[in-house]
Amino acid sequence: xxxxxxxxxxxxxxxxxxxxxxxxxIGFPIAYLLAYKRFFxxxxxxxxxxxxxxxxxxxxxxxxxxxxxxxxxxxxxxxEHFNTRLAFSFDGVLIASVLFSLPFMIQPLQNGLTSxxxxxRETAYTLGKSEFTTFIRVLIPNMIPSIVTATAMTFAxxxxxxxxxxxxxxxxxxxxRVASIAIYDEVQAMNYQTANQYSFILFxxxxxxxxxxxxxxxxxxxxx
Amino acid sequence: MLxxxxxxxxxxxxxxxxxxxxxxxxxxxxxxxxxxSGAGKTTLLRILAGLTTPDKGRIVFNDTVWYDSEKKINxxxxxxxxxxxxxxxxxxxxxxxxxxxxxxQKEKDKEEVDKLLTLFDLGTLRNQHPPKLSGGQKQRVAxxxxxxxxxxxxxxxxxxxxxxxxxxxxxxxxxxxxxxxLNTITLMVSHDLQEVFHLASSVIMLRNGTVIKEGKPADVxxxxxxxxxxxxxxxx
Numbered sequence: 110x111x112x113x114x115x116x117x118x119x120x121x122x123x124x125x126x127x128x129x130x131x132x133x134x135i136g137f138p139i140a141y142l143l144a145y146k147r148f149f150x151x152x153x154x155x156x157x158x159x160x161x162x163x164x165x166x167x168x169x170x171x172x173x174x175x176x177x178x179x180x181x182x183x184x185x186x187x188x189e190h191f192n193t194r195l196a197f198s199f200d201g202v203l204i205a206s207v208l209f210s211l212p213f214m215i216q217p218l219q220n221g222l223t224s225x226x227x228x229x230r231e232t233a234y235t236l237g238k239s240e241f242t243t244f245i246r247v248l249i250p251n252m253i254p255s256i257v258t259a260t261a262m263t264f265a266x267x268x269x270x271x272x273x274x275x276x277x278x279x280x281x282x283x284x285x286r287v288a289s290i291a292i293y294d295e296v297q298a299m300n301y302q303t304a305n306q307y308s309f310i311l312f313x314x315x316x317x318x319x320x321x322x323x324x325x326x327x328x329x330x331x332x333x
Numbered sequence: 334m335l336x337x338x339x340x341x342x343x344x345x346x347x348x349x350x351x352x353x354x355x356x357x358x359x360x361x362x363x364x365x366x367x368x369x370s371g372a373g374k375t376t377l378l379r380i381l382a383g384l385t386t387p388d389k390g391r392i393v394f395n396d397t398v399w400y401d402s403e404k405k406i407n408x409x410x411x412x413x414x415x416x417x418x419x420x421x422x423x424x425x426x427x428x429x430x431x432x433x434x435x436x437x438q439k440e441k442d443k444e445e446v447d448k449l450l451t452l453f454d455l456g457t458l459r460n461q462h463p464p465k466l467s468g469g470q471k472q473r474v475a476x477x478x479x480x481x482x483x484x485x486x487x488x489x490x491x492x493x494x495x496x497x498x499x500x501x502x503x504x505x506x507x508x509x510x511x512x513x514x515l516n517t518i519t520l521m522v523s524h525d526l527q528e529v530f531h532l533a534s535s536v537i538m539l540r541n542g543t544v545i546k547e548g549k550p551a552d553v554x555x556x557x558x559x560x561x562x563x564x565x566x567x568x569x
Binding site for chain 2: 226229231234238239246247251
């Protein structure tokens, strides 16, 4: 197997893993706020988080490129203070990927939290437990299928990401050239055998992840 | 002693109404809140637990102010130390019977857990998870868990409503036991006249958010011809 092929797959895995880890950390607090708290403009926040489900990836990619440009505030701030350029870099693609995968992590977590009876939380509070203890000891253990779904869907979605990556990262081997872009590239170059190898691996990974999700959902816990 | 003087607007199936309760409950009382659906019984329990905030008023438990709208005091549920038993029992499915009980303890005390398991005849079920228990077993675990926290006040929201008649009779005994172990005030929501006569030392009868009668069960119900005939029918 040639080194380029392996590097592309490793880069794809790296991007999907980092995106999933970052979203797992920031996704829980956001899902908790959306599930249990009422605040001003909550519907707008929910709509913004769900936008990647309906928005063409190129739209987000375009706005990310605009934001990263040193001619604009965010890009200029990064260039001046950190000497960093995000357009056409792995970090730039990673940030875009995190934003684009937000709903895949947050929606299952939010659904998991809201499906737990309110009386569980309230009982824990009357037993003197803080919101944090209740979250760790009562809520998380009772929403494991939702956590698996959220993590697996985010990972699977990242593996298949194309539009955002090509807009923000282009096609730089070892930096931004992930498997989905490599397939497109190999087909353009009429290297159908390599395109087939990439496609087959992505097909198998996606199938395994979705099978895992459906088998977990089949064993969903019954509260009563 | 528990002093309650609160008001809270409620939305019921018959429209908007106002819950208005002003009463004093003596220590060691086992008090039943009696009334039709939407009368405000559960809302009152939730207000006492700190899970629902009244619109105005004052709640004082043994010289400790739990709620005072004028002084803007509202002690959160975590610091009121009440044992609240929900209608669905709210047992945590991820924990065994034993873990459900020990989770409630402020300081881990295995001996105390063993004592409660024995008291409520749960010894053989200690390693079972709640979804595998029957309604009556769940109720006993929920009572044991409420006691494990050594609460100041025991609040039971229709604890027997999900059970059949025989089980109800058997578990009334468990509730009395829980009340005696705790040696404090127990407030229990009930629709069942027989249950009230078997358990309660006093009754508050609510209608559309207002206390219409309170006192000893025999006094409260014998004043009304509607209830008097039902009492006679049940041989109470």
